[in-house]
Amino acid sequence: MKYDAIVVGGGPSGMMTAITAAQRGKKILLLERMEKLGKKILATGNGRCNLSNSYLDEGCYRGEQPGFPYRLLEEFGLQELIQFFESLGMLMTETQGYYYPASFQASTVAETLIGKIKTLPIQVETGFEAETADKKKDTFRVYGNGVRYEGKNLVLAAGGCAQEKLGSNGSGYRLARGFHHRVTDTFPALVALEGKGSYFQWTAGVRNTCRVTVYANGEKIAAEKGEVQFTKYGISGIPVFQVSRYAINALRRKKKITVMLDLMPDMPTLKETAEEFRKYCGYKNTEEFFQGFLNKKLVYGILKRLGIRPEIPIRKLPAKDFRNILQMIRRFEIEISGYKGYDMAQITAGGVSTREVVPETLESKKLRGLYFTGELLDVDGTCGGYNLQWAFTSGYIAGRQIGKDDTN
Structure with missing residues (x-):
């Protein structure tokens, strides 16, 4: 079977990509190396999941191009995130500018996303380690666990290196380099x-x-x-x-x-x-x-x-x-x-260079149909919900692009 898109990484950006594309009628394969989707969400905000923040200025994000996220945040920011979760039956609440699920439980966020995924044409494979990936003609191929999956598009949403026990082990950088993308120096941040x-x-x-x-x-x-x-x-x-x-x-x-x-x-x-x-x-x-x-x-x-x-x-x-x-x-x-080190860090600084990604779509400038989202990119936010907002924003942008008719 050939999927419209293969998404490597079942964290917040990967799930958002899958949901957004699938809601537009695309058949999606979502691959996650852990035994369950969204494990890193459960650890955010001390278990309360700080999703976003009402305050935003030029100092909230860092990277080689610190201004890179802001145009996309104008398209899908706090208000759009609130509307998205409300469309899935989950309320968000504000405390001194910090936004949380109304339940103040990170598990609510993960379960809400997983619940929606189950209603869409999204095949989920957990416990899958994406070892290598390539593209032959118009088809991306992802190898791992002794099998090969094929898709028209490929989204690398595998996160950085922070907190490997929750899913991020840096494997996304290896896959990105395999497609000749530059990865800037990476190191622990928010630590x-x-x-x-x-x-x-x-x-x-x-x-x-x-x-x-x-x-x-x-x-x-x-x-x-x-x-x-x-x-x-x-x-x-x-x-x-x-x-x-x-x-x-x-x-x-x-x-x-x-x-x-x-x-x-x-x-x-x-x-x-x-x-x-x-x-x-x-x-x-x-x-x-x-x-x-x-x-x-x-x-x-x-x-x-x-x-x-x-x-x-x-x-x-x-x-x-x-x-x-x-x-x-x-x-x-x-x-x-x-x-x-990374085991105590909340986020990874550095990542796939944003200079090699189309700012409006997060598609690779080097290879058509290849996308990058979330922490894998050289974008890291300060404490306060900015990294989760970026994960959802970038996932939405990539998923929307994939969800368009076959003109991408």
Whole structure:
């Protein structure tokens, strides 16, 4: 049997491609290496599945061509995504600009998509590892599990390298290279950073709102604000994830990476307030005094880093030491030594070069009938639903093109 399209990858972009094309009367084969479709969806948004976001600007997506996704998002963005899921009987709800399924369960999203697939001319093969693919005359051929499938079009929607246990193992890059497509450097993104120093043993477990500023060889390259999680190896949390791409990219280029944390970003009068408190809290020791400002583990870590004895009465603390403590609260410096791998990353940075893809259709510029969607492309978004929105958007665009009459 020859299908109208073979879709390799049963994640959000692959399922969207299949549904969109099949709704236009096309016969689709959907291949997934895991035992079930949509496993990666189940892990998104801490199991709640943050599907999209009401906020969108030029900084929400990154890549060799960071502006590449925006034209397509104008065609199929938040409102179109809401309408799509409502057409499948699933409501979406908004919380501070973040959009979730109304059930706040990622399983609802996966089951809604799978339920629709079952009603359409889509053949699903799970547990299928696509080993190689080629094109002979007007037919794409995909090989794996000892069989060969044929289709008029081929969509590579196999994801990146992040979280292999959920399905993404980088195999899509191998297939893309087999069709002579360039794959830009890939590395983990939206991931925790590792730091040098023994002081993490004292701060591990703390969650603290910080301003996070990243410097590469002394030059500021990124900044975010939010709740940072201190770990035994370094720092984690959403603001760290947001800046991790820039830090890792520079680190891979052998630059010295420093993260500066303002531990009290919402306290502009820190110096004046601390000096005022010192006047009538002289009965406290230094550690007790600064616990009135910060988590006690952070206070202890700062004092240990500065070599200041915690038990010194605050009234006897030398002025220089007092200033140094306040300065470290404002500039808690961490030298970055590394980062966590793909198994802990939410997304892969890099991928199939968007310069070799038709922007309006996501069809290959090199080979007619070949399409790329989702994380496989060199498009990665920040935290907040942007990567799932891109997955659905790109899947819709490719599926729509395939779903047109035989003029593509």
